[in-house]
Amino acid sequence: MTVYDWLIEQLVSGRARFRLIDHPPEGQTERASELRRHPLAQAAKCLVVRVATGRRSRRYVLAVVPGNRRVDLDGLCGMYGGSEAAFAARDVAERLAGSVSGSVVPFARHPELDLVVDPELLVHDEIFFNAARLDRSVALDTDDYVALARPRVEPITQHSAAWPESARRKTA
Numbered sequence: 001m002t003v004y005d006w007l008i009e010q011l012v013s014g015r016a017r018f019r020l021i022d023h024p025p026e027g028q029t030e031r032a033s034e035l036r037r038h039p040l041a042q043a044a045k046c047l048v049v050r051v052a053t054g055r056r057s058r059r060y061v062l063a064v065v066p067g068n069r070r071v072d073l074d075g076l077c078g079m080y081g082g083s084e085a086a087f088a089a090r091d092v093a094e095r096l097a098g099s100v101s102g103s104v105v106p107f108a109r110h111p112e113l114d115l116v117v118d119p120e121l122l123v124h125d126e127i128f129f130n131a132a133r134l135d136r137s138v139a140l141d142t143d144d145y146v147a148l149a150r151p152r153v154e155p156i157t158q159h160s161a162a163w164p165e166s167a168r169r170k171t172a
Contacts, residue, residue, distance in 0.1 A: 002098075002132065003097070003098040003099045003105060003109070003132035004099075004131055004132040004133050004136070006109065007105055007107065007131055007132055007138070008131075010107070010148055011138070011140070011144075011148070014144065014147070014148045015144075016140060016141060016144035016145070016147075016148060017140070017141035017144055018138050018139060018140045018141065018144070019138070019139045020131065020136055020137070020138060021036050021128075021136065021137045021138070021139060022135060022136055023035040023036060023135060023136070023137065024135065025134035025135045026102070026130075026134060026135075027100070027101060027102015027103060027130065027134050028102065029043050029045045029067040030067065032128075032130060032137065033067055033128065036128050036137050036139070038126075038128050038139075039068075040066070040067040040068040041066045041067060041068045041069075041120075041121075041124070042066070042067070042121075042124045042126065042127055042128055043066065043067030043068075043127070043128050043129065044064050044065075044066075044067070044106040044117075044121055044127045044128065044129040045064065045065050045066065045067045045069075045071075046062060046063070046064050046097070046104040046105065046106050046129065047062070047063045047064075047065070047071055047087060047104075048060060048061070048062055048063075048087070048088040048092070048093035048096055048097060048104070048113070049061045049062075049063050049071065049073065049076055049085055049086070049087060049088060050085070050086055050087070050088045050089075050092070051076055051077055051080045051082040051084070051085045052077075052082050052083050052084040052085070053080055053081060053082045053083075054083075058082075059080050059082070059114060060088060060092070060096055060110075060112050060113050060114070061076055061080070061113070061114045061115075061116055062096075062097070062104070062106070062108045062113050062114065062115045062116070063076060063116055063118075063156055064106040064115070064116070064117040064118065064121060064151070065117075065118045065120075065121060065156060065157045066118065066120050066121045066157070069118065069120065069157035069158065070157060070158045071156055071157060071158075072155075072156055072157055072158045073085040073086065073087075075155070075156055075158075076116070076156055079116070079154060079156070095110075096110045096112060096113045097110070097113070098110070098132065099132040099133075100134070102130065102134055103130040103131070103132050103133055103134050104130070104132075105129060105130070105131065105132050105138075106127075106129055106145070106149060106151075107148070107149050108149075114152065115149060115150075115151045115152060116151065116152045116153075116154055116156055117149075117151040117152070117153050117154075117156075118153075118154070118155060118156045118157045119153050119154075119155060120155075120157060121142075122142055122146065122153065124142055125141065125142055126139050126140065126141055126142060127139075127140055127142050127145055128140075
């Protein structure tokens with residue numbers, strides 16, 4: 001089963017409020033947001049990060065941040081008590097995510113992948129992301145996303161403010 005098929009099955013079986021958006025193939029968050037016609041802040045930018053936690057140990061994190069923000073690698077490193085954090089090698093990221101770069105979904109299916117979402121993304125009623133395909137995206141109700149994905153919610157963007165009240169409500 002492809003990640004796309006798995007995603008649609010999860011959304012349908014979870015009775016999520018979502019819609020599919022077809023568009024020309026695009027993996028860059030800013031351009032995909034333009035094609036989907038929504039504010040960049042509503043895009044779920046999904047990045048696989050490797051955190052070195054010991055001499056020969058590491059954790060992989062699927063960091064999900066608003067499309068207009070950058071992930072705070074130092075913050076993720078500290079969150080995991082690591083010594084270094086960097087973007088995972090493309091082949092590793094694609095293997096763990098199950099899809100090509102630019103089409104990673106904000107759900108962690110692989111057991112080696114932790115899901116951490118920045119609360120600034122969750123203040124919107126709806127989030128947008130590529131659906132494990134470069135030519136199709138999902139617009140998903142944020143409350144339904146949180147219920148299905150069950151992410152760890154932590155400020156992980158550079159200069160993240162304290163948790164907005166609306167994000168606290170969505171994770172309760």
